Amino acid sequence: MTPTDASFPAARFRRLRRTQALRDLVAEHRLSVKDLIWPLFVTDVAGADAPVASMPGVSRLTVEGTVRAAEEAAKLGIPAICLFPYTDPALKTETCEEAWNPENLSNRAVRAIKAAVPEIAVMTDVALDPYNANGHDGLVRDGVILNDETIEALVRMALAQAEAGADILGPSDMMDGRIGAMRRALEADGHKDVTILSYAAKFASAFYGPFRDAVGASGALKGDKKTYQMNPANRDEALRLVARDLSEGADMVMVKPGMPYLDICRDVKNAFGVPTYAYQVSGEYAMLKGAILNGWVKEEVMLESLLAFRRAGCDGILTYFAPDAARALAG
Structure with a gap:
């Protein structure tokens, strides 16, 4: 961009900041309730439908509670919600077969929400960690996360979620090749209209801690996720991963976490011009919410x-x- 401004005093940038009306007229970007997706934690474990201690203001909800939250979201104008299950520990195994059970918690919640609030878009999480006795996003053998075997499980999981009525699948596992495998399976199974929002650039971040508390994965996780989630030091790799996922059939892409990775968000948008999303993750929320509550x-x-x-x-x-922001934006 070539500067074309006159010199002072002919140019006074403060002229356009003088009143709210002028500031509104020259605002380069705007935030709308339509930009928001509300993540929800769902459980059917007795006593677990309670506030998440490390996320002030956030609670795990029953299936009925998620339906009420979806109704609230629709009234507020929030276009989509995203479900994350807190699975009964008794159902967690090393083979993760609960992940593709048509009657698992997440799939039951999807059906209940779509029956009650059909106009709202329901996004689901495609990863094995809520169902894995090891707490990992993939199947584990001898301490190694198995890529290709995990993809087979993720495809079965994705098809079960699509059959339940999910509008958007969110593969967050970071296995190589999973987007193409899911897209081929969805097409073959008649789910050609199901959208994939790929967690294309998901970093191995310390900002996920409260989320793992919320889904009951903190105690189960053995080791870390650095062999499949991205190194926070890498920037070019993020673009390569986004390019790959788009080439395999992703409709939209996500950067995760959000605020510490805004440079990646801008790089992705500039490079590809595709629908680009970010996740303001649990650690980001907890820091801001905690500081707000403490004044x-x-x-x-x-x-x-x-x-x-x-x-x-x-x-x-x-x-x-999302709900607080929607109310604030409504004035």
């Missing part, structure tokens, strides 16, 4: 942080702030 920062940081995603090129944001 260390004003509540305005919520909308400011979400606007930053839009400025960085994101078309939408997964955020636990």
Whole structure:
């Protein structure tokens, strides 16, 4: 961009900041309720439908509770919700067969929500960690996460979720080749309209801790996820992964975490011009919400942080702030 501004005093940038009306007229980016996806934690474990201690204001919900949350989201104008199950530990195994059970918790919640609030888009998580006795996103043998065998399991999981009525599948596992395998299976099984929002650039981040508390994976995880999630030091690799997932049939792509990786969001949008999303993950939410509750920062940081995603090129944001942000945007 070549500067064309006159010199001072002919050019006074403060002229366009003088009133709210002028500021609105020249705003380069806007945040809308339509940009939000609300992540929800669902459980049917007795006593687990309770507040998540490390995520103030966030609770695990029963299936009935997720239906009520979906109804609330629709009233607020939030276009989509995303489900994450807190699975009964008794159902977690090393082979993860509960992941593709048509009657598992996530699939039952999808059907209940679509029956009650058909207009809202339901996104699901495609990864084995909620069902894995090892806490990993993939199958494990002798301490090694198995890529190709995991893909077979993920395909079965994706088909079960599509059959349950999910609108958007969110593969968050980071196995190589899983998008192509899922897309081929969905086409072959008659689910050609099911959308894939790939967690294409998902980093091995310390910001996920509260989420693992929320889904009951913290105690189960053996080791770490650095052999399949991205190195936070890498930037070019993120673009290669996005390119690969798009070539395999992803409709939309995601960067995760969000705020520490806004440079990646901008790189992805500039390079590909595709629908680009970010996840304001549990650790980001917990830091901001905790600071707000302690009076260390004003509540305005919520909308400011979400606007930053839009400025960085994101078309939408997964955020636990979604209902609060929707109310704030409504005035």
